[in-house]
Amino acid sequence: MPFQYQYHAATNCLHVIGRGRASLQDFLDYHRTVKIIDPKPDLRILADYRELDPSDLSTSDIEQIRESALRKIEDKFTSVKEATVVADTLAYGLTRMFDGVFHSEKYELNVFTDIREAEQWLGLTPEISRDSD
Known part of the structure; x- marks a missing residue:
């Protein structure tokens, strides 16, 4: 699987x-x-997708990913704030498309090419967001 994750309880950040x-x-x-x-x-x-290649994803795939993400958070969180960090224009465009179809009162998503800006938008410091608890 191309995804690894770690949850930091102190900052409630995935x-x-x-x-x-x-x-x-x-x-x-x-x-x-x-x-x-x-x-x-x-x-x-904090989703660091700078080394992720989304070139195989279609518009339909993006919509299915959106629906899956919304199902994952429903009844679990009052709000979700996601900063997605990408490295190239294709990934940036696909993520903006995802953001465009991802209307939810609970879910706020923003796309960045700089991880420091993403951390700042989330209100995190690099030490808190990427180090172990």
């Missing part, structure tokens, strides 16, 4: 790293397997 070529099934498997024990109601997600 740090996700994606590497390699990603398919629709990879995203669905990630959503299915991620587990957060006793989370606070306001979750932050």
Whole structure:
């Protein structure tokens, strides 16, 4: 699976790293397997996809990923704030498309090419967001 994640309870932040070529099934498997024990109601997600290749994803795939993500958070969180960090224009465009179809009162997503800006937007410091608890 091209995704690894670690949950930091102190900041209620899920740090996700994606590497390699990603398919629709990879995203669905990630959503299915991620587990957060006793989370606070306001979750932050730092998704580092700078080494992820989304070139195989279609518009339909993006919509299915969106629906899967929304199902994962419903009835679990009052709000989710996700910063997605990408390295190239293709990934940036696909993530903006995801953001465009991802309307939810609970879910706020922003796309960055700089991880420091993403951390700042989430209100995190690099030491807190990427180090072990």
